[in-house]
Amino acid sequence: MxxxxxxxxxxxxxxxxxxxxxxxxxxxxxxxxxxxxxxxxxxxxxxxxxxxxxxxxxxxxxxxxxxxxxxxxxxxxxxxxxxxxxxxxxxxxxxxxxVGGFNDPMVDCKESKKRYRADHLIVLSPNDGQGPWLAFDKEASADEIAQRLKKHARGRPESDYTRGQLDKTPVADFPKIIGPDAKEPGTLTEPRQFNMMFHSYAGAAAGEENKVxxxxxxxxxxxxxxxxxxxxxxxxxxxxxxxxxxxxxxxxxxxxxxxxxxxxxxxxxxxxxxxxxxxxxxxxxxxxxxxxxxxxxxxxxxxxxxxxxxxxxxxxxxxxxxxxxxxxxxxxxxxxxxxxxxxxxxxxxxxxxxxxxxxxxxxxxxxxxxxxxxxxxxxxxxxxxxxxxxxxxYTPDPNRPSGVYLNFTPAMAPKKAAILPLTAKEEHAAPATNLYLELREDFAVDLDIKQNIGKRYARQDEIGTPFCFTIDDQTNADQTVTVRERNTMAQERISLDKVHEYLRVKMKA
RNA sequence: GCGGGUGUAGCUUAGUGGUAAAGCUCUAGCCUUCCAAGCUAGCUAUGUGGGUUCGAUUCCCAUCACCCGCUCCA
CATH class of the missing domain: 3.30.930.10 (Bira Bifunctional Protein; Domain 2)
Structure with missing residues (x-):
């Protein structure tokens, strides 16, 4: 081996x-x-x-x-x-x-690396303009808000602040805002649209009214x-x-x-x-x-x-x-x-x-x-x-030359069979070509003449071809071919005129 | 989008601040009566773009792609 x-x-x-x-x-x-x-x-x-x-x-x-x-x-x-x-x-x-429902603007926090929906964040801005602004998730509890006011604003009451939505807040004010999971102000990026759908413009004149x-x-x-x-x-x-x-x-x-x-x-x-x-x-x-x-x-x-x-x-x-x-x-x-x-x-x-x-x-x-x-x-x-x-x-198999084979069902396999003359000599290649021409009328099959037989079996294993039909001297003597089955590598001889029917039955199985 | 990693031929690897090596695959031919066999010849690569340098595959920067983790995945 x-x-x-x-x-x-x-x-x-x-x-x-x-x-x-x-x-x-x-x-x-x-x-x-x-x-x-x-x-x-x-x-x-x-x-x-x-x-x-x-x-x-x-x-x-x-x-x-x-x-x-x-x-x-x-x-x-x-x-x-x-x-x-x-x-x-x-x-x-x-x-x-x-459109409209799912493409909400998002902001990223450069410090916490978290991403938020802009319309899910509320912002507290100080009425006197002094000190940092604070952003919260809109679900944040009163306790959480009080905690963060204590930490970042020496416990000023929430009544000193005006409550707003982040997506309604001018980007120019973002440098003053401390993100929900940040310690420093100015870490939130401006809201960006994340468009789940690709868009284009129908017609030569590109304009929002032509957006598709x-x-x-x-x-x-x-x-x-x-x-x-x-x-x-x-x-x-x-x-x-x-x-x-x-x-x-x-x-x-x-x-x-x-x-x-x-x-x-x-x-x-x-x-x-x-x-x-x-x-x-x-x-x-x-x-x-x-x-x-x-x-x-x-x-x-x-x-x-x-x-x-x-x-x-x-x-x-x-x-x-x-x-x-x-x-x-x-x-x-x-x-x-x-x-x-x-x-x-x-x-x-x-x-x-x-x-x-x-x-x-x-x-x-x-x-x-x-x-x-x-x-x-x-x-x-x-x-x-x-x-x-x-x-x-995908099936690794150290016991075969390719090391791996693709175990497709015959019906799904990209190639149903390969026709392989044992040698490139005319007495093998000619009947192989005839068989190939017959089979390709009904099945996706490969004809592979070049190189030694082992290489060709290995190639077919790797692409998951379930059957290989090999033409040799005996084919010319008694009109039989070898069928080599991918998963077992077992071989049997069948009559040349039974090959078409053999494949037809296997495709249905 | 974030963090980390990787990037030399189809594949697996080598190597060097002075113009890239090998095996296998692949191609052609010879030979071959059943599993990548043998002989001969051949094709093919430093992801991309900059910078430093006399000279970059090698050093630096950016970018792209892939892998892992997060995020996302109506």
Missing amino acids: AAEKNTHAAPTAKDMKDIVALCKRRGFIFAASDIYGGLNGFWDYGPLGVELKNNLRDRWWRDMVVTPPIGPDGQPIEIVGLDSAIIQNPKCWEASGH YLRPETCAGIFLNFKNVLDSSRVRVPFGIAQIGKAFRNEVTPRNFIFRSREFEQMELEWFCHQDDVPMWFDFWVEQRKKFWESVGLPLNHLHFYDTPKADLAHYSARTIDFEYQFPFSGDGFDELEGIAHRGNFDLTQHQEFSKAKLEYMDPTDNTKRYLPHVIEPSAGLSRGVLALLCEA
Whole structure:
């Protein structure tokens, strides 16, 4: 065994450093703008990465839109697809709460290194203009305020001060202010906007009136098209609208490879149903989504299902379950892969109010019944799913030349099989090429002729190709080939004319 | 955004105030009947920008990217 000659240090455990290196070395994922030094929070998918991502995306689309699951009543449910624009009318984001609601100015304290929302701080300014100003959290107790007045103002009574809000205080006065956790005045920076959404300007003339936003989530486009879909598709409640696409967030700190990036891809379903049926459908979708992740290669015991406590729920949500995966960087914890949320009818209500469009659904069996359907939203990260598949598949194995292999399911593997003539001689290369041309009609396969067979097996192990078909002298004698299985490295001979069927069966398994 | 660390070829490492070395990968050829084998040849690097200096990969500053910890993650 030549493992000790392998220069790609044979890892013994799943380590992000090794996974990132493999992704770059074999062409799964590169830093965006690599030759310019990269760009924080952006990543490019290489030749194999795009195949892997497409496989996951296509499976989701097939499971949702092409062959949606059978519902609790034994009948197939209805889901239709959508591909809405990344940029929508900015009012959309006012209705959703993304503009105005969440982009509060923040101040940093240079001394305590803490960050505060400017509108959460109150400021006491001395009426006689003498001495420092004091900033507090607006929740600060009378005791705390008295304590700090004692410390910084020799116990002057609060009545000597005027109470104001930090975000209403002129920046020119900031040098006099002692921050909530500071000892010296003048440590607070001026309030800054932290824009979670990327913005741009639609049209050549850039002006605030042309300001538009790149969507921070794909679901909004679904709500905006709720009525269009109803009016054009003959769907009836309960039904779903599915969408896959890019979303953009100005995350404060992109981290952990592609896990938290500023441009990413989501797979979202909005399931519209009657309020009374929410509990049934919620449970239904939790089960369906579990089956999905299991079927693409994430064992359920590697996932964690977090039922968000009521107190932590977003204001519009009655229940949320996060599907979390134990990534190598998660430590003993887990990080979110998908969230299933009951959003009530918050979104349709908001968009109906802001757009003035009538979005109510009329019960087709009783046209006196009109209502805004409730929504259950299974929202999965496609980019995060790709990362989870990579991390799950990454398998160090000191007993093979590559030192590591990617244990993708055949259906997710970027390459399903490699066709390898044992030597580059014509009597091997020619039949191999014929087999390759036949198989590529139905499968993503590689033909690799150059170099010795061991190197080629090793390469395929590293990119997670589940099967290698090898053509040798015996192939020409009896029309059989060797199948080499990735995980076991075991070989068997099968008939050349059975190869296509062999692969077809394995893809379904 | 803060603090700490790192940055030499695709990877792993070496080295020096005087113009960068090696192994593996990769490419081409030869050879090879099953696991990175052998022979020959070849491509490829001091993250970026300044400064000091006759000369900087080396020293200094800034910046960018990545890693760890905090913060953030509606």
